[in-house]
Amino acid sequence: MTGCADETQVIVKLTEIIDRVLAGKGAADIDIGDIHGLQSPELNALAEKVIMLNTQYLSSRSFILELARGVLDAEPPRRNFFADPYKQLHSELCHLTWQITQIADGDYDQKVYFLGDFAVAINKMIASLRERQQLSDKIIEDEKQLRQYSEELKASNATKDRLFSIISHDLRNPFNALVALSETMVNDLEAGDSEMAIDYARMMHDSVMQGYQLLVNLLDWSRQQSNKIVYTPRPFNPRNVINYIIGLVELSAASKHITVEFTAGSEYTIDSDETLFSTIVRNLISNALKYTPDGGHVSVEITRAAGSYNISVKDSGVGIAAHRQAMLFSADATVSTPGTNSETGTGLGLLLCKDFVRMLGGKIWVESEEGKGSTFTFSVPEKPATDEA
Ligand code: ADP
Numbered sequence: 001m002t003g004c005a006d007e008t009q010v011i012v013k014l015t016e017i018i019d020r021v022l023a024g025k026g027a028a029d030i031d032i033g034d035i036h037g038l039q040s041p042e043l044n045a046l047a048e049k050v051i052m053l054n055t056q057y058l059s060s061r062s063f064i065l066e067l068a069r070g071v072l073d074a075e076p077p078r079r080n081f082f083a084d085p086y087k088q089l090h091s092e093l094c095h096l097t098w099q100i101t102q103i104a105d106g107d108y109d110q111k112v113y114f115l116g117d118f119a120v121a122i123n124k125m126i127a128s129l130r131e132r133q134q135l136s137d138k139i140i141e142d143e144k145q146l147r148q149y150s151e152e153l154k155a156s157n158a159t160k161d162r163l164f165s166i167i168s169h170d171l172r173n174p175f176n177a178l179v180a181l182s183e184t185m186v187n188d189l190e191a192g193d194s195e196m197a198i199d200y201a202r203m204m205h206d207s208v209m210q211g212y213q214l215l216v217n218l219l220d221w222s223r224q225q226s227n228k229i230v231y232t233p234r235p236f237n238p239r240n241v242i243n244y245i246i247g248l249v250e251l252s253a254a255s256k257h258i259t260v261e262f263t264a265g266s267e268y269t270i271d272s273d274e275t276l277f278s279t280i281v282r283n284l285i286s287n288a289l290k291y292t293p294d295g296g297h298v299s300v301e302i303t304r305a306a307g308s309y310n311i312s313v314k315d316s317g318v319g320i321a322a323h324r325q326a327m328l329f330s331a332d333a334t335v336s337t338p339g340t341n342s343e344t345g346t347g348l349g350l351l352l353c354k355d356f357v358r359m360l361g362g363k364i365w366v367e368s369e370e371g372k373g374s375t376f377t378f379s380v381p382e383k384p385a386t387d388e389a
Pocket of ligand 1: 283287288291315317318319320328335336337338344345346347348349350351374
C-alpha cells in the first residue's frame with residue numbers, strides 16, 4: 001500500500017469494500033493506502049479486519065462458484081470461514097464421484113451414505129445392479145455348461161455311430177471268413193485231406209488275428225473316447241514288449257512270406273506306460289504286415305535320441321501317397337484302405353497311436369513313398385511324462 005491515507009478517505013474506501021462484499025463480488029481492485037499511518041488505532045483495526053474479510057471472501061468465491069457448477073478439481077482454500085461449510089460438501093461429492101466410478105466398473109459392494117433419500121435411491125440401484133450381474137453371470141455359466149454338454153453329446157453320438165458302423169461292417173468280415181474257412185476245413189478233414197486243412201487253419205489264424213486286432217482297437221478306442229485310459233508309467237524293457245508282439249504276428253507274417261527283423265542297440269529301460277507303448281507298436285507292426293505284399297520285409301528298430309527313444313517300423317510295402325500322409329493322424333479325415341491280402345481295417349489304429357503317443361509325451365511321424373514302403377516312427381521320453389498325462 002502506498003501513500004499516507006487520510007482517515008475520511010479510508011472510511012469511504014472501507015465502506016466501498018464492505019458494499020462490494022455485500023453485493024457478492026468482493027473488491028479486488030481497491031487500494032486503501034497505508035493504514036499504518038492512521039492516527040486512530042480503532043480505525044486501523046477496522047481497516048485490517050475489512051481487508052482480511054475481503055481477502056477471505058475473494059479466495060472462497062471462486063472455489064464456491066466452481067463447486068456450484070459441479071467442478072470438483074479446485075482445492076478448497078485453507079482457513080477460510082466463508083469456504084469452511086463447503087469443504088465437507090466438496091469432500092462428500094468427491095467421494096460420491098469415486099464411488100459411482102467404482103460402481104460403473106462393477107464394484108457392487110459400495111454403500112452410499114451421503115444425502116439421505118439420494119443415498120437410499122443409489123443403494124437400491126446398486127442392489128438391483130448386483131442382482132442383475134449375478135443373474136447374468138449365472139446365465140453365462142449355464143450357457144457355457146450347456147455348450148459343453150452339447151459338445152460332449154455330439155462327440156459321444158459320433159463315437160456311437162462310428163462304433164456301430166465298425167461293428168456292422170468291419171468286425172463282420174473276419175468272422176465271415178472264419179465261418180467259411182472252418183466249414184471248408186471240416187469238409188476237407190472229413191474227406192481225409194489234412195494238407196489242405198492245415199492251409200485253412202493258417203488262414204483261420206490270420207482271420208482270428210485280424211478280428212482280435214480290430215476288437216482290441218475298438219475297445220481301446222471306446223475307452224479312450226470316454227477318458228477311461230489312464231497314463232500309468234513304470235519301468236519296462238521295450239525289447240521284451242516288441243519281441244512279444246513280433247511273436248504274436250509270426251504266423252501272419254509267415255503266411256505272407258514276410259521277414260520281420262528287430263534291431264535294438266543295447267539293453268534299454270523305458271519308464272513309461274507299457275500298455276500304451278505296446279498298443280502303438282502292435283498297431284504299427286500289424287499295419288506294416290497288412291500293407292506289405294507277399295515276400296516283403298518289415299524291420300523294427302529302437303534308437304536312442306536326447307532324453308528319449310525312437311521306435312521305427314519300416315516296411316517294403318505299398319507306401320502312402322504324399323497327399324494322404326498328412327491326413328493319416330487326423331480324426332476328421334480317417335480313411336481306411338484294404339491290405340495287400342484284402343485285409344479290412346477301421347482307420348482307428350493310427351488315431352489310437354497318435355493319442356497314445358501324446359499321452360506318453362512323445363511324437364509320431366511317417367516317411368513314405370508310394371510303391372516303395374513306409375517308415376512309421378514314434379518317440380518316447382525316457383522319464384514319465386507326468387505333465388502330458
Ligand atoms: P486301418 O489299418 O485299420 O485302416 P489305421 O489307422 O491303422 O487303420 O491306418 C489308416 C490307413 O493308413 C490305412 O487304411 C492305410 O491306408 C494307411 N496305412 C497305415 N499304415 C500303413 C503302412 N504301413 N503302409 C501303407 N499304408 C498304411
